[in-house]
Each structure stands twice: as structure tokens, then as C-alpha cells.
Amino acid sequence: MTKLEKLLKERGPIKKIGVLGMGYVGIPAAVLFADAPCFNKVLGFQRDSKSSSYKIDMLNHGESPLKGEEPGLEDLIGKVVKAGKFECTPDFSRISELDAITLAIQTPFANPKDLEPDFSALIEGIRNVGKYLKPAMLVVLESTITPGTTEGMAKQILEEESGLKAGEDFALAHAPERVMVGRLLRNIREHDRIVGGINEASTRRAIELYSPVLTVGKVIPMSATAAEVTKTAENTFRDLQIAAINQLALYCEAMEINVYDVRTGVDSLKGEGITRAILWPGAGVGGHCLTKDTYHLERGVKIGNGQLDYPEGADSIYVLARKVNDFMPLHMYNLTVAALERIGKEIKGSKVAMLGWAFIRDSDDARNTPSEPYRDLCLKAGAIVTVHDPYVLKYPGVEISDDLEKVIRDADAVVVLAGHSAYFNVKADWVKEVTGKASPIIVDGRNVVEPDEFIGKGFVYKGIGRGDKNKHVIV
Structure with missing residues (x-):
């Protein structure tokens, strides 16, 4: 039995969880953890800033700060607040009370051309966790990140701030969010959960955290870096599919035909070994994920140690x-x-x-x-x-x-x-x-x-x- 396995066994099952970042990912994740009977308490951490402090009061009154159609979310917030199982707080020192904490913080690119993401908010979050990290805790990054970040930057900062060693004194994993606005709760429950720890003990502990909130979905374990690539690649592929139908739409305009007729025709070909994941054209792609995850994937190759074999001088199709x-x-x-x-x-x-x-x-x-x-x-x-x-x-x-x-x-x-x-x-x-x-x-x-x-x-x-x-x- 490794040192980490012994520490986790002594601590016992995960009972108290923290979620850092109360946005489209953090809020539904936190209340789903809180609704699971096996967990006792969930703390949602939100900075008491000018732009975001309103979220703290709203959540603690059982109200959702997210607008738009989110089936079941506000009801579930109200339920877990009333039951005393969820609380939103700006007090990061309470991280020390937890068995596990997840980070759901945005990771945009200020300038995609130089492949340099703005990790400032994520780094601040990781530092806050590191300051109050205790032995046998589990830290999970849910944010979409450049492949190599969990075992690189995140591990380094957590160890510097805590004086503890990742994989020995505490568990560390990446379990990327896979949600879309308008179906947040459903996505977390029903989508398979990718879980990648920095070692086997970390992966098992993260599986323990996520399994209770899944209904249809199952856990797919892998390494932390493979989990990072999975997340960035799935969004990159979706962006590629949208670009394919957008380019087809532009071609159809030039040829004076209806792209929707062509789409129906292409989509009609069914059968064994035939896959047509053809999407819909539109006025553009937005959101936090598809507009940047390609660049995380590209950057992962750029900063990695391996040698890329690719057609010389050819642009990345992504x-x-x-x-x-x-x-x-x-x-x-x-x-x-x-x-x-x-x-x-x-x-x-x-x-x-x-x-x-x-x-x-x-x-x-x-x-x-x-x-x-x-x-x-x-x-x-x-x-x-x-x-x-x-x-x-x-x-x-x-x-x-x-x-x-x-x-x-x-x-x-x-x-x-x-x-x-x-x-x-x-x-x-x-x-x-x-x-x-x-x-x-x-x-x-x-x-x-x-x-x-x-x-x-x-x-x-x-x-x-x-x-x-x-x-x-x-x-």
C-alpha cells in the first residue's frame, strides 16, 4: 500500500466537498454533489468581488444567478440549501475543512495567435487551494486546460503553497466538465465522466467523488494528460464539424442551391460502417469552450516533449x-x-x-x-x-x-x-x-x-x- 493509499484509508470516505468557481459549471456540480445522500456538505467558493458577490446571496437564498432555461436547477439549489447541505462562501480558509475540492474556473486565450492562455484566474484558484491544503485531500481540476497542466503547473503550485507532495500526501486529478448551457444538470448526470489522476490512488479517489452523481453516465478512467487531451479534442472535433457544414453552406450559396437539402441528403446515408456526424450551419460559434479549446490542444503539442510528424508547411486543420x-x-x-x-x-x-x-x-x-x-x-x-x-x-x-x-x-x-x-x-x-x-x-x-x-x-x-x-x- 502506497503512502497516499494509507492516508486516504485513514481519512475515510469523502464526506465534505468544495467547488471553487460559481458559474455555469460550478453551480450545477456543487448542488448535484450536495444532493447525493453519501455526501454531508458542499461549500461553493465565490470571490466577494464587485462583479460576482451577488451570486453568494442569491445561492444562499436558494436562487439561481444563471438566467435562461436551466431545467431543474433552481429547484435543486433551493432543495439543498433548505436541507443545509449547500452553502456559498467567500472564505477560502474553509478549504481546510474539506475531503475534496474541485476547480471550475475559466481559462480563456487573450491572444490565440501566440498560444498563450490567460491562466491568471485558475492560478489564483490553485494558490488558494494550496494555501489551505491538508494531507489526504483530493484536488480535481475541472477547467479545460492545456494538456500537461495537471502534472505540470497545477502540481507545482499546489506543492509550493502546501509543502505537501502530490500523489503521496494528497490526490490530484483532472475530470473535465462536459456541459452545455440549457442542460447543465442533465449533462453532468448523463454524460460519461472522464477521470484522470496523476497516479492510480488519485484516479480511484476521483472516481469515488463523481460516481454518486452519475445516473446514465459511467466513469472512464485514464491518465491526467489523456483526460486533458480528451476534453480539448472533443471540443476541437465539434468545432471542426461546425466548420465543415459552415464551409459547405458557403459553397451552396456560391452554387445557388440549398444547404439544408444537401444536408438532408448526406445525413440520409445510413448503414454499417457509415457515420455522418453532420451538424448545422450558422452565424458563428461562441461560448467559452469551442472558441479556445483548439488552441489548448495545439499548445499541448507545442510545449510537449514529443516530436510531431506532420505534413511540412501544412496548416493545422483544427x-x-x-x-x-x-x-x-x-x-x-x-x-x-x-x-x-x-x-x-x-x-x-x-x-x-x-x-x-x-x-x-x-x-x-x-x-x-x-x-x-x-x-x-x-x-x-x-x-x-x-x-x-x-x-x-x-x-x-x-x-x-x-x-x-x-x-x-x-x-x-x-x-x-x-x-x-x-x-x-x-x-x-x-x-x-x-x-x-x-x-x-x-x-x-x-x-x-x-x-x-x-x-x-x-x-x-x-x-x-x-x-x-x-x-x-x-x-
Whole structure:
């Protein structure tokens, strides 16, 4: 029996857990731990800062600080708070009370070109954990990180701050989150959980932590670095798939055909040995994960010790996919300009009504939203821009309204950038009446409107991948 195994046996089963970072990942994880009968108490750690302190009071009153549709989340928060099993605190010294702590802190890239992530918040979190770390505790990084970080930077900081040795005095693992806004609880319960410890004892302890919250999902154990690569690769692959359908949509526009017809055709080929993971085109990719995880994967290769054998001078297909997806807001702008030209208008001085600021439907998550670069392009060209979103009501430097009629009144162009459910119900007659234009423009980046309905009412229509409609006769 190793030293760590002895220490863990002496400590006994995990009973008290901490979750550092009360966001889209940390909150649902914390309350699911708290709801598990085998755990006694969960502490959610949140800095008492100007921008985030409101979360502490809301959570301790059983309320969710996350907006948008999150089935079951607020009810579960209320349940575990009432039962005395969950508490949010800004007091990091209470880490010393715990058997296990997870870190769910964002890891963005300030500048992807130099492959240098902004780990400042994560490093601060790791240092806080290290200061109060005790023997036989388990530390788990849930944040998406560059492969090699758990066994490298994280291990080093924890050992420096605590004076303890990872893998001997305390357990250390990476168990990446795999959630999507709008289905947080369901994803944690039902998705398989990747768990990678720095040694076998660490992996087993992490499995003990996560198994009680899984319903359908199972634990998949591996090394810490393999777990890091799994997380970055799965998001990189999804980004690649989105780029593939986005590029196909651009091709279909050029060939004056409907990408959705082609998609249906491609997707229809079924059978043994045939896989077609074909996704949907759109106005751009946003969020915290897909916009950066490719760069974590690329950086992992760059800083690793191994030798990469790859076609000389060839671009990474993953980075190229990122460029295609980053191009889509510019393509939306180009469609807007082309639509205005069809009625003899310039973008300068035109009123553009943007529908959707969140990066994903029916959510308030606006991190890295493709709506922002689109708006920037319009403003730079001299357009007058208004923004509607039923969920995102505040965003730095941007005025957003939940009054749809107010936003599209007198607009020359109505541009759909998010696929919120409410936009599927918008009717051509009503939009034409509110805009007051003889030939208003509709640019659809999420395939939410029926083109013929709007074209028949005198609109100028442009849609991503709708080469069959984008040059229609103006009625």
C-alpha cells in the first residue's frame, strides 16, 4: 500500500466537498454533489468581488444567478440549501475543512495567435487551494486546460503553497466538465465522466467523488494528460464539424442551391460502417469552450516533449476550422451589405436590428458571442444598430432590449443571429408593419424564418446556405 493509499484509508470516505468557481459549471456540480445522500456538505467558493458577490446571496437564498432555461436547477439549489447541505462562501480558509475540492474556473486565450492562455484566474484558484491544503485531500481540476497542466503547473503550485507532495500526501486529478448551457444538470448526470489522476490512488479517489452523481453516465478512467487531451479534442472535433457544414453552406450559396437539402441528403446515408456526424450551419460559434479549446490542444503539442510528424508547411486543420467559424459573423455582415445594395441602400446610415446576443439559443450565455464582431462591423461602417435578446439584458458597452417591437421599429434590416425559440414565431406581416419599410430586409443566420413567407411579403431575404433563395426576385 502506497503512502497516499494509507492516508486516504485513514481519512475515510469523502464526506465534505468544495467547488471553487460559481458559474455555469460550478453551480450545477456543487448542488448535484450536495444532493447525493453519501455526501454531508458542499461549500461553493465565490470571490466577494464587485462583479460576482451577488451570486453568494442569491445561492444562499436558494436562487439561481444563471438566467435562461436551466431545467431543474433552481429547484435543486433551493432543495439543498433548505436541507443545509449547500452553502456559498467567500472564505477560502474553509478549504481546510474539506475531503475534496474541485476547480471550475475559466481559462480563456487573450491572444490565440501566440498560444498563450490567460491562466491568471485558475492560478489564483490553485494558490488558494494550496494555501489551505491538508494531507489526504483530493484536488480535481475541472477547467479545460492545456494538456500537461495537471502534472505540470497545477502540481507545482499546489506543492509550493502546501509543502505537501502530490500523489503521496494528497490526490490530484483532472475530470473535465462536459456541459452545455440549457442542460447543465442533465449533462453532468448523463454524460460519461472522464477521470484522470496523476497516479492510480488519485484516479480511484476521483472516481469515488463523481460516481454518486452519475445516473446514465459511467466513469472512464485514464491518465491526467489523456483526460486533458480528451476534453480539448472533443471540443476541437465539434468545432471542426461546425466548420465543415459552415464551409459547405458557403459553397451552396456560391452554387445557388440549398444547404439544408444537401444536408438532408448526406445525413440520409445510413448503414454499417457509415457515420455522418453532420451538424448545422450558422452565424458563428461562441461560448467559452469551442472558441479556445483548439488552441489548448495545439499548445499541448507545442510545449510537449514529443516530436510531431506532420505534413511540412501544412496548416493545422483544427486551426483552419477555427478561422472558418470566426469568419461567419463577417459573412453575415457581407449578406447584410448585399441585401441593402439590392434596394439601393448603403450600410452607412441604415438601421440594423439584431435579434440575439447570446451565443446559443434560449440562454443568457453571451461569452465570445458572434453577435459582437457582427455589431462591431456594422458600427464601423456607420450603421445604426439596435439589439434584442429575451435573456441577455446586460452586456458591457452594449445596450440590449427585451422589447422586440422597439428594437425592429423603423429598421432597414432585421438580422437573426441567435436561434431563440421566440424568433421562430416572428411573422412577416408584423415585421413589415413595425419596420414601416416597403422592402425590409431579413438576414437569417439560424434558419428560423420561412424564406418564401417573407419574400412573398416584399422582403429582401438572405440566409446562410440559402443559395436557392438569396438572389430571389423582389416582390
